[in-house]
Amino acid sequence: MSKKHNFSAGPCILPQEVFEKSAQAILDFNGMGLSLLEISHRSKDFVAVMDEARAIVKRLMNLGDDYEVLYLGGGASLQFAMVPYNLMKVGGKAAYTDTGTWAAGAIKEAKKLGTVDVVGSSKEKNYSFIPKDYTIGSEYDYFHCTSNNTIYGTQMKSFPEVDTVMVCDMSSDIFSRQLDFSKFDLIYAGAQKNMGPAGVTLVVIKKEILGKTGRENMLSMLDYSQHIAKESMYNTPPVFPVYASLLTLQHLENNGGIAAAEARNEAKAKLLYDEIDSNPLFESFCVKEDRSLMNVSFKLMDESKKEQFDNAWKAANISGLNGHRSLGGYRASLYNALPIESVQVLVDVMRSIK
Secondary structure (H helix, E strand, O other): OOOOEEOOOOOOOOOHHHHHHHHHHHHOOOOOOOOOOOOOOOOHHHHHHHHHHHHHHHHHHOOOOOEEEEEEOOHHHHHHHHHHHHHOOOOOEEEEEEOOHHHHHHHHHHOOOOEEEEEEEOHHHOOOOOOOOOOEOOOOOEEEEEOEEOOOOEEOOOOOOEOOEEEEEOOOOOOOOOOOHHHOOEEEEEHHHOOOOOOOEEEEEEHHHOOOOOOOOOOHHHOHHHHHHOOOOOOOOOHHHHHHHHHHHHHHHHOOHHHHHHHHHHHHHHHHHHHHHHOOOEEEOOOHHHEOOOEEEEEEOOHHHHHHHHHHHHHOOEEOOEOOOOOOOEEEEOOOOOOHHHHHHHHHHHHHOO
16 A cells, blocks of 8 residues: 555654654564563663653753753643643733634633633634734743644744743644744643654753742642653653654654754745645635644635545545644645655645646
């Protein structure tokens, strides 16, 4: 069976090399005569995996020893609760921007632990843009934003200067573009969008921001400090997703790092957006200045062409192009591992619709 052009929003496409090495590790890990799935997470072989998986993140992000890297379970959705639990003072408040479904989910959870001020929102215009005209003062315990909005296809091109702790959910665009990661005090990301399979969540945290909430008798599994003290193995970690994430990040590092990935991602996005803009049959969902490099959400302007278009892209071996159920239309996710050749196949299909 030929390989499909995988535009899925997540779990998503990963490098072929990662699949091959992961498959070998499931059969026999490091020549141990044991599968990666059955070895102890305390064995020297897996401890080495965890150590390197944490170290490579700091290398790619150019971060120092004042940051810790954790691989946790629960998805980014658990971080919606862990962030305010660890950072919002008892009786305190935080500032959030509401730029899509997942940002709204983070706001909902934070409100259960304190006061939340939504300082910017694009909800009334169906999340078609990124709000920008707001300021964040020191009265907030932290500011939370979502860098890329997977469903609606918007992305923050710049980040505000804030006078408090900066938190960012980078689930769907982490490692896709160069950023000054040191301006963020806490970054979290579900791995299944751009850096590995589902089942593990990356958390990068500046240690000095912890322990200031006044919250006593914290629940151990929700306490970042507990996970840091145990070097991301307070409990049995998701062994296979951590290993596959390490392989993905090694592939990124060995192929020019984030800078090279960004150049490839910009070329892919330009190819597709240029076709959307020039082809009268298609239209982007969001404003041009906030378009995502990772998730291109668009719609067909003539619904009578829908069957023809759907049949054409499926016949071209394209997978995962349907838009999210809450928005409709189509969504092409252009994650790091997607080759530009796949984007060209999609563009050729779009040009063929008459």
